Amino acid sequence: MDNLIKENELIKKILSVSKTIAMIGVSSIKEEDLKNVKRKPSIIVMKYMQEFGYKVIPVNPFSAGQEVNGEKIIANIKDIKIPIDIVDVFRPSKEALDILYQTIQVGAKTIWLQYGIHDENAKKVAEEKKINYISNKCIKQEYQKYFLKMNPVFPVLRNK
Numbered sequence: 318m319d320n321l322i323k324e325n326e327l328i329k330k331i332l333s334v335s336k337t338i339a340m341i342g343v344s345s346i347k348e349e350d351l352k353n354v355k356r357k358p359s360i361i362v363m364k365y366m367q368e369f370g371y372k373v374i375p376v377n378p379f380s381a382g383q384e385v386n387g388e389k390i391i392a393n394i395k396d397i398k399i400p401i402d403i404v405d406v407f408r409p410s411k412e413a414l415d416i417l418y419q420t421i422q423v424g425a426k427t428i429w430l431q432y433g434i435h436d437e438n439a440k441k442v443a444e445e446k447k448i449n450y451i452s453n454k455c456i457k458q459e460y461q462k463y464f465l466k467m468n469p470v471f472p473v474l475r476n477k
Contacts, residue, residue: 342407
């Protein structure tokens with residue numbers, strides 16, 4: 318079977334059975350950013366996944382204790398008290414391997430690296446540890462593609 322077909326089937330299965338997402342790197346909320354925070358990609362993706370029934374826990378050590386989209390921001394995924402299905406990553410590729418090790422520690426089944434994020438070493442370790450590894454894909458757009466049967470487009474982000 319073609320690798321792309323296998324990956325597509327895996328993505329659809331992951332999104333079907335998963336309920337809880339730890340979202341690493343949700344944009345920090347700074348005073349000067351308050352009017353723009355709703356337009357940041359991580360915030361948009363978080364809100365979207367919440368609207369389709371996922372429990373999304375934002376993780377960002379620089380904003381711990383604050384709230385975004387009705388959820389308290391957690392400093393580290395190890396501090397999350399409920400089981401995590403997907404660790405969704407909005408951080409640079411060079412951090413992927415470390416985040417993968419954290420993913421393994423908390424028992425999550427999938428590490429999902431957003432657009433532009435990929436790490437061959439993390440992929441290799443994920444395969445060895447039998448962790449689903451998705452990289453360089455937007456979880457929001459993949460959800461749209463498989464479950465809403467629509468052309469997955471990121472909303473236009475512009476100043477009003």
